[in-house]
Structures are given as structure tokens and as C-alpha cells.
Amino acid sequence: MFEEYDIIVVGAGHAGSEAAAAAANMGSKTLLITLNMNAIAQMSCNPAMGGIAKGQIVREIDALGGYSGIVTDKSMIQFRMLNKSKGPAMWSPRAQNDRMLFSAEWRRMLEETKNLDFWQDMVVGLLVKDHHVCGVKTAMGLEIKSKAVILTNGTFLNGIIHIGQKKFGGGRIGDPASTGITEQLIELGFESARLKTGTPVRVDGRTIDFSKMEEQKGDENPSNFSFLKHKRLKKQRSCWITYTSPVVHDTLKLGFNESPMFTGRIHGVGPRYCPSIEDKIERFSDKSRHQLFVEPEGWNTVEYYLNGFSSSLPDYIQFKALQKIPGFEKAKIFRPGYAIEYDYFPPTQLGYTLETKLIDGLYFAGQINGTTGYEEAAAQGLMAGVNASLKLLEKEPFILNRAEAYIGVLIDDLITKGIDEPYRMFTSRAEYRILLRQDNADVRLTPLSYKLGLASKKRYKKVIKKEEKVAALIDFVKKQSINPDEVNQMLLNGGTSQLRQKQKLASLLLRPQVNIAALSNHVLSLNQFVAKHKLEEEILELAEIRVKYEGYINKEKSLADKMRTIDEIPLKYDFDYFALKSLSYEAREKLTKIRPKTLGQASRISGVSPSDINVLMVFIGR
16 A cells, blocks of 8 residues: 655654655655644644744744745734844744644645655554664554654653543543554663643633733734745734732642642653743742733634643633633633643754664654754754755755754754753854844755755745845945934934934944934935835845844854864764773763764763863864
């Protein structure tokens, strides 16, 4: 029934969907196996994409030729650019999405992708021969052959759902857990552990009193995630903000004696930055209230997601506490919140391509690696799909470093440092975040992806044209002088000192109170240049950022170049670190376990000190 595939992707969540799309678009004959064809790229938690640092990842995925940005744009019901009051390194796009439309758009795009087949079934094991994966075994008794396998099982590996004292198997509520794979991988020598995550009640919007809440509208001029520029939103749905109170907290505490988290029935570690409401009450007992976001699930549904109210407490306690929250006094719920505990595999068992060190041709991507979040999962899926295809083509792997992309930071953190709690990306994790802005992801990554054969020619040409326009505008503002009488009134209104003599436009742009759009309205020569060259808002913004932050950008580039020098010093995989007695014992242990590819990677391993790096440098003659 099945011929041999190049690549089999197990799981059709965000990681699996991007992995399948990337592999197929790279020319690999790909099979995507999922438990439920109606839940492709399901938004199992909140109906949103992007956010702080996560928005940058989605734009990077899009720049590389992935689908997440396009699907986000086509299913978006609200758009906001977060952190606009801060510097551009911190600007992060975020979208509320129509949950059902998001999944439907993903399925449509995957079904339109050449080289991609589908099969609905449960994978219960791998076909492995001589430490090389050669296919999968399914619950229907099928053995399907392939040259590579990408596991993206999400929260499904031996998943257990907890609601108070109730517990039952499941990958998410309504879907069964996946069994068999963990046990086989452990037999093959892999290390496994448990993590947990949670989700809140879903509420019937017809029973919510929004008059008691703060409205949170989208941006007045909403943007897009994809650099291909789809139609912008003409209407948006609002989110709402409300708060818990001491009365809500006291009501929730009534169920603490039945909490699976507090009674020890949950052994997995939960996400530090997205704790359950009971965890927040316990950890932050000094706080009398916690902020909650009331988020619509789509255009044509009354279902709402109560962000910030994740819980595994008994359902009757959740409901009782919910009705103490302003606006929810008469609320009805569609389903309770729950916690889910699942298996993951510490990612130090992977290389930079996300291929496992133990089994050739086997790749892990997404929550199986201990991450949390749709965006982190999707990024890993894309990189696994690309690298599995490149390996089959006998080409060099595609590896992004920490100065090239947040995706590079993500993967380096995972395989070098490992995790002891669900990993979430933040801008603070990136040393070179002024280089890794959301606005320049296409400039950074599309040329690289185009060389691989993943990003389309259309994308590549768009980037080249964009760069030409930005360069021309920067050259113009650096050469063009302006008279004081052209701008002094604007400067006075903006609260900054007036000019006394002619000055270059670029010099004026260095002032924080001055932006290029306002200058264009007052300086005729600039206005004419913008009109003549048909420069869009995106071009103006990117040119302004490069002019304003040129010094910081150059400084970070210099630092990145210095780090790249140490990152280019290779270390042999079979190096005997225990033979180097000058290394600390902890360093010998960690280096032997992780087997860093370069001296730079070794320097980022927790427990490896600068003096240990000096020892290695002396030993290898550097």
C-alpha cells in the first residue's frame, strides 16, 4: 500500500506541519502521519501567535519560506505590535487568531504542497536497523519505510490529563495519548523525563458581562506577519482585561487539597513563565489580584479563552471561582481547565540539525524537546525538515548561529544548555537582539533559504528590491541637508531644540523625538524622494532604524564577529575529555555528555568555566 518515503513526519501540530512543508518543498517525498486529520496545527492552548520574542520567530519562519506567518495573516482577528514604547529590538508582533480557520488554512496549504502525502493513524514504534531509522510501525499494524523520521509528538507521549482528583490518558482533551514510542527509545538508550503544562476554562461569551472589563483593541493600522504582504485587517475583534481578587483566591484555595499539583500526583515540571492560577496564588501570596485576558476564539464563535486562569483544580472549584471574577458572575463554561503531563527527551541528546546522536536519520522537534509554545515548535519543525532533506541530498546542514536568528538562539540553548523546565523564548535570551529584529528577518534569512531551494524566487526578489530601496533612502538622508525654517516648527512642537544652521537629515533622525515619516511631511526634498521611489512605510521604518541605531548595530556586529571566531574552532566528536586532567571534573562530565562541535558551543555549556575553555584552547594550539 505504501512505497518507501524519504521522510516520515510523526504528528501534525505546529512542529510537524512546518517539518512536513519544509521537507516536501525541499523535494523530499514526505508522509505526514497524524492521529486526527481534523486537528492539523491545532491551537491546543490560546488562540494567538507571536508575542515577545515569539513574534520574531514567526517572522523568521516566514522569511525562511515556512507557512506559519501566512496562515497567521489569513486567520487573524486582531493584530498588535507589542513594546512599541521601547527600542525596535523589543518590538514584537502578536495576533489573535480564529482557531478553526487557522487549522483549516494550515490543512489547505499542506494539501496544496507537492511531494506530501497524509495518513491518519497512531505511530507506536520505529523501525531501526544498525542504529539507523528506516521507518515506523502504526497502531493499524502497518510498517511504513522511510530514510528519515521526524518525531513531533507534542504532549501526546504517554500524556495524562488531570482535573482535580480525576486523571485519564490523553494528548489533549478529546484526543488519545500516544504510547509505545517512549518505551522503545529508552530501550535504544535515550534519556526521558516528564513535563507538564495546562490550559484554562473555555467560556460561553453570551454569558460574559464585558461592561465590567477593560477593552483591549488591536492596532489602529494593523500589520502582517508574512513578508509576502497579504491583505491587512479592515475590522478586528477586541480582547478584554479583568482581574482576580482575594475572594477569587480564597475560593480557589478550597480546592487545593484536591490539586494534583500540590498533592504530588503530577511529577512533571511546569512552565515557570506560564504558571497555573493556583501556582500563582501560592508563589505570589503577597499579590491581591492577577490580570486575566479574555480572548475571542474566532470570528463566528461565542467561545472565549481566559488567558491567565490555567488550572488543574476540580472542575466545580474552577467554575465557582470563575463566577467571582468581574464580568463572569453569570458565566457558563464549555469545558474546564486541565493540566497535562507528558514525556519529553532532554535536547542535549541532539545535534544542531535536531538529529539524534544515538540513531542516524531520527529527528526530534517541538515539545518532545522540552519547549513550550507554538512558535518555538514550528521553528524546530522547519529546521528539522530542512536538515533531514539536506542530509538525504548529501548536502551541508543548515545551521543558524546566535547572531543570525532567534531560531539559532533557540536551538543552541536547547542542545547546549538543556532544560530543567519547559523552555520559552524571550528577547533577553538573545545577545544580539538589535541585529535580530522582527523587521529585518527577511533580509537576514531569505537569501540563505533561497540558496537552499526553500524560499521562493518571488521572496528573494522582494528582499533584493527592499534592500535597494532602503540603501537608496539611507544614502539620500546622509547627503541631503535641510534649512532650519523647514523643520523648526516641527521640532518645537516635538519638544526638542530648534536648528540654528543647516544639518543633514540623518543627523536630525538621531533625535528620539524625530521620525522619518514626520520629516517627510515637512521636508519637500524628502517628500519628493519618497514619492518618486514609491517607498512604503516598511522601507521608511527600516531605513530610520538603521540610521538611528547605526552605532549599536555596528557594535553588536563586531561582538558577533569575535564570537564567530571561537565558534569556528572545531572540536573532535570522539575527543577524550577525561584525559585532560587540567579540566574541572564537572567540565569533563558535561563535555563528554554533550560533545560540542565547536569551542564556542563548549563555552556556553553550563558548568564549563572560562578557565576550562583556556585549557582546551592551549591543548588544540590556539
